[in-house]
Amino acid sequence: MLNVVIFGPPGSGKGTQSEKIIERFGLEHISTGEILRTEIKSNSDLGKIAASFIDRGELVPDHIIVGMLENKLNVLGAVKGVIFDGFPRTIEQACALKMLLHKREEDIDVMINLEVDNAEITERLLKRGETSGRSDDNLETIEKRIRVYECQTAPVIDFYKKEGTYRGIDGQGTVDEIFERISAVIEVCMV
Numbered sequence: 634m635l636n637v638v639i640f641g642p643p644g645s646g647k648g649t650q651s652e653k654i655i656e657r658f659g660l661e662h663i664s665t666g667e668i669l670r671t672e673i674k675s676n677s678d679l680g681k682i683a684a685s686f687i688d689r690g691e692l693v694p695d696h697i698i699v700g701m702l703e704n705k706l707n708v709l710g711a712v713k714g715v716i717f718d719g720f721p722r723t724i725e726q727a728c729a730l731k732m733l734l735h736k737r738e739e740d741i742d743v744m745i746n747l748e749v750d751n752a753e754i755t756e757r758l759l760k761r762g763e764t765s766g767r768s769d770d771n772l773e774t775i776e777k778r779i780r781v782y783e784c785q786t787a788p789v790i791d792f793y794k795k796e797g798t799y800r801g802i803d804g805q806g807t808v809d810e811i812f813e814r815i816s817a818v819i820e821v822c823m824v
């Protein structure tokens with residue numbers, strides 16, 4: 634069993650790298666952003682609530698996100714491990730994840746932080762916004778997402794440093810170069 638948190642600011646490449654990790658290591662992917670966007674598309678009650686936060690670049694409240702994650706873990710069959718993408722995003726979420734995994738006699742094996750500077754992530758997200766149709770990929774909301782990341786999410790780094798599972802990775806370069814850096818970290822964890 635290998636549980637990985639892929640972490641970093643908006644646009645740091647969490648989703649892009651998760652796809653490659655799944656392919657190479659066969660892990661299950663849980664992306665809270667993707668789950669929320671699916672709920673929004675289906676116009677569910679949860680989707681309506683989530684949209685109001687996402688469109689403003691704010692975090693969806695912890696109790697909603699933690700409940701959603703718990704439901705997802707409850708229906709998880711036998712898997713080789715999970716890559717958590719976009720979760721946890723607050724200290725409260727990190728504590729809740731630890732508790733939920735402990736019930737399964739598991740823990741997070743490694744937290745991989747993709748380090749990318751603000752100019753690069755802004756450029757990436759503005760470019761994606763031209764074609765993605767994502768309501769939060771516009772300059773005003775991107776700047777808000779970065780501020781929210783710095784205030785509410787970056788403190789999660791210290792949580793995993795204290796746990797001894799933190800690994801910082803240079804998240805700039807080509808997608809393949811970054812993936813090789815990530816793979817080297819995961820391979821060490823699998824030994």
Ligand code: AP5
Binds near residue numbers: 648
């Ligand atoms: P979420 O979907 O998690 O968005 P995010 O964290 O802002 O991250 P992104 O999906 O924008 O970027 P990414 O890091 O995955 O990068 P990607 O690979 O796509 O969350 C959206 C919203 O949902 C949040 O703002 C919040 O409101 C809510 N939410 C979600 N989870 C929550 C939680 N746990 N608690 C509370 N609220 C929550 O890459 C970005 C772009 O860059 C792509 O176009 C890609 O092709 C390109 N790219 C990737 N790598 C490279 C590279 N090396 N070089 C050049 N371009 C690259």
